[in-house]
Amino acid sequence: MGTASPALTPMFPPQQDVEESLIDFQNVGIDITGDEHGGDVGVPFAEVDVSQVMVSVRAPHVHAFMSGYNAVVFAYGQTASGKTYTLSGTPEEPGIIPRALRDVFAFIRATPSREYLLRCSYLEIYNETIHDLLAPGGGQAKGVEIQGGGAGGEVILSGLREEVVTSLASVREVLRRGEGNRRTASTDWNERSSRSHSVFRVVCESRERGDRSSSEEDRSTTPTANGRHTPGLGGRQTPGAGGPRLQAKGGRSVQTSVLVCTSDKERTREGRYINTSLLTLGTVISTLAENAAKGKTDHIPYRNSKLTRMLQPSLSGNARISVVCTINPDASAVSESMSTLQFARRIKGVHLNAQKKEIVDTDALIERYRKEIEDLKRRLEEREQEATRDAPSVRSRRLSAREQIDESKAMTDLTRALSIDETDSHESERWERGRFTTGSPVKIDFDMSPYQGYEENLGEPLRAVREDVEKEWQGKLDEKDAWAAELVRQLEKEKKMRLQLEEERKALAAFVSMFDSLGLGLLSAASSPVKVMPSPGGASAAYAGRREANLKQQQQVAEDASRESSPVRMSIDLAGKLSAHPSLLEQMPEEDWNDVSFEAEAEAAWGGWGRIWD
Numbered sequence: 001m002g003t004a005s006p007a008l009t010p011m012f013p014p015q016q017d018v019e020e021s022l023i024d025f026q027n028v029g030i031d032i033t034g035d036e037h038g039g040d041v042g043v044p045f046a047e048v049d050v051s052q053v054m055v056s057v058r059a060p061h062v063h064a065f066m067s068g069y070n071a072v073v074f075a076y077g078q079t080a081s082g083k084t085y086t087l088s089g090t091p092e093e094p095g096i097i098p099r100a101l102r103d104v105f106a107f108i109r110a111t112p113s114r115e116y117l118l119r120c121s122y123l124e125i126y127n128e129t130i131h132d133l134l135a136p137g138g139g140q141a142k143g144v145e146i147q148g149g150g151a152g153g154e155v156i157l158s159g160l161r162e163e164v165v166t167s168l169a170s171v172r173e174v175l176r177r178g179e180g181n182r183r184t185a186s187t188d189w190n191e192r193s194s195r196s197h198s199v200f201r202v203v204c205e206s207r208e209r210g211d212r213s214s215s216e217e218d219r220s221t222t223p224t225a226n227g228r229h230t231p232g233l234g235g236r237q238t239p240g241a242g243g244p245r246l247q248a249k250g251g252r253s254v255q256t257s258v259l260v261c262t263s264d265k266e267r268t269r270e271g272r273y274i275n276t277s278l279l280t281l282g283t284v285i286s287t288l289a290e291n292a293a294k295g296k297t298d299h300i301p302y303r304n305s306k307l308t309r310m311l312q313p314s315l316s317g318n319a320r321i322s323v324v325c326t327i328n329p330d331a332s333a334v335s336e337s338m339s340t341l342q343f344a345r346r347i348k349g350v351h352l353n354a355q356k357k358e359i360v361d362t363d364a365l366i367e368r369y370r371k372e373i374e375d376l377k378r379r380l381e382e383r384e385q386e387a388t389r390d391a392p393s394v395r396s397r398r399l400s401a402r403e404q405i406d407e408s409k410a411m412t413d414l415t416r417a418l419s420i421d422e423t424d425s426h427e428s429e430r431w432e433r434g435r436f437t438t439g440s441p442v443k444i445d446f447d448m449s450p451y452q453g454y455e456e457n458l459g460e461p462l463r464a465v466r467e468d469v470e471k472e473w474q475g476k477l478d479e480k481d482a483w484a485a486e487l488v489r490q491l492e493k494e495k496k497m498r499l500q501l502e503e504e505r506k507a508l509a510a511f512v513s514m515f516d517s518l519g520l521g522l523l524s525a526a527s528s529p530v531k532v533m534p535s536p537g538g539a540s541a542a543y544a545g546r547r548e549a550n551l552k553q554q555q556q557v558a559e560d561a562s563r564e565s566s567p568v569r570m571s572i573d574l575a576g577k578l579s580a581h582p583s584l585l586e587q588m589p590e591e592d593w594n595d596v597s598f599e600a601e602a603e604a605a606w607g608g609w610g611r612i613w614d
């Protein structure tokens, strides 16, 4: 294994296939419903505030991890304060890792819509060397290298063994083996000064459930170094090592996330435990917190240690992070406890912005669309054949697919052109929606593809329907034009009458004015209460005779006009009355004539003047 290409290291039993190792709600083992120690799965998936690092004694990130977010649980504290106990626990009292994995399987069982691939790795860092605790030879094995991780990129741990787990039992076995290798290695560490960090990683890949039989067909044929076929390898690296990958296929994207549980440990050559582990991680955390608080972009020394480099994507924000601070209650450990609490306070200031990662299989999407198009073509041909067989009489009138598309387009243009009639908003709305039912019994749906229209109106050629629609709307258009012409005609008539009225008024005003200037403004009449003044010459008598004749003629005209519903009627009456009482006419301001409406004129004429007349 040591010489194999890291990315292709065979982690997978040769006879197994990833597709057979997928876990879904159906094949999750029943041992997750509770463990032999009385643990209760309960409802572990409560949402939490994700805007800050959460420092606590419990880790609620399983739900986030299973939903596609990276999650880190970091146990921090002086030696013998309970980090290992907290993370791994004992067979009697399982720690965070086995409990988290139990929740992972509970989540899978509660999520029937997806299928999952889980891979575990377990490593230890000491003397700035990464040891693979699951590799043959355990903690003695070396060769794991960190790649990537810069500029927000993913970290690749090349050469790290990843083991596919399909049940809680297999996770326990992995943990047990890793812990065993760790103890073996630590014997050697006691001989020298060392700083160590243990890191347990779980990579979760998931995708929507598909048809297992089609999955068989689509299975990738990318061979690995040992000749096996590893689905989805395809040159794409997911975070982590060289384990098998779940493939995005059939348009189903793959969601990838990593759960990291880690703890650190410091020891000196003399066997005394010191707290220098705060140095690198503490510096990184301090800088991150200060940058976040003061809006600065100071350099963050991730590369000063393997641990910080490995955790770089998570620490730089792309993870949900929980820090478990463990404290030794002994009085002699007060200074270390204070140091631990200061670390806790600092890391609380780090801001996070975890993002989901999805790999979308664009090739698969294109392939799916291509298949859909082919399927549509095939169905169209079948329909055409059926129609030709069943209804030969309409064969000659049937349109080709291309013609139907043109027809459909022409119909859409036509409806847009005709939908200018705003008098029927309801109909306009229906045109807007692209859906309209004509007066004819055939329903036209412009959303339908030409193929659908062809299928549904098989017995009714589309052309005939179009002619119906055209005819109906042309009729409406003609009606509208006729109505507009009538309106213009009426307006012209009104204008003419108004001009005529104005001319009559002016003539009468001039006439009255002339008589006033001759001293004949107040005329005698038998019924008039106004006293008639004597006038020079025979003008008064001449006017009285002419007035008598005019009055009769105007009364006749007024009677004729009263039979019409036109403003002329009012103006003629008015003129007649004005001629009888000319001096009052000049008392009306000019603007009143211009402003008054026809209705007001009528009121004035029949009300005001009428009373005087009577």
Ligand SMILES: Nc1ncnc2c1ncn2[C@@H]1O[C@H](COP(=O)(O)OP(=O)(O)OP(=O)(O)O)[C@@H](O)[C@H]1O
Pocket (backbone or CB within 6 Å): 077, 078, 079, 080, 081, 082, 083, 084, 085, 086, 264, 265, 266, 326
């Ligand atoms: N909450 C606890 N309840 C009972 N026993 C505990 C508890 N926490 C720790 N212990 C015990 O204390 C001892 C030290 O704990 P542990 O090994 O977990 O410390 P550690 O922080 O991992 O130490 P180191 O840094 O040296 O690895 C172990 O024997 C463990 O079983």
